[in-house]
Amino acid sequence: MVTNRSDDAVSPVIGVILMVAVTVILAAVIGSYAFGMSSSVTRTVAIAVSAGQQGNDIVLTYHGGRDNPMLWKLDVTGAEADGTAISVSFPNMPPAIGDTLRLPSTGNPGSDHVVVVAELVDGSRQVVLDVVV
Numbered sequence: 001m002v003t004n005r006s007d008d009a010v011s012p013v014i015g016v017i018l019m020v021a022v023t024v025i026l027a028a029v030i031g032s033y034a035f036g037m038s039s040s041v042t043r044t045v046a047i048a049v050s051a052g053q054q055g056n057d058i059v060l061t062y063h064g065g066r067d068n069p070m071l072w073k074l075d076v077t078g079a080e081a082d083g084t085a086i087s088v089s090f091p092n093m094p095p096a097i098g099d100t101l102r103l104p105s106t107g108n109p110g111s112d113h114v115v116v117v118a119e120l121v122d123g124s125r126q127v128v129l130d131v132v133v
Helices: 010-034
Strands: 048-054 057-064 071-079 085-089 100-103 113-120 125-132
Touching: 048 113, 048 125, 057 113, 071 100, 085 100
Parallel strands: none
Antiparallel strands: 048 057, 057 100, 071 085, 071 113, 113 125
């Protein structure tokens, strides 16, 4: 009595393919740690600053955030609509939640560009607000 079993090879072939896939994924993960690729990833800073126009002044307000204990100072740069440069810092170092910075006579609603950069205690810097007011 002869029986024909043509599906015997399916299971070993799928098993070998899965083992190769697992090996390639493990090699990629271990290689990324071994070559330091994971250390170049920067963490996003969770700090909130808002900007608004009040008459002819721009008013910036610091609202805090998860990374508030790590904040050292907030620098403000940008340009007014006529091209005049803006370059100031929040007066308190580190700023307290609720601190405001008023940029007097900066003038044209909807056309002044303001960028706020947070400097952390470890020396790293990150843009936390980039807006046209």
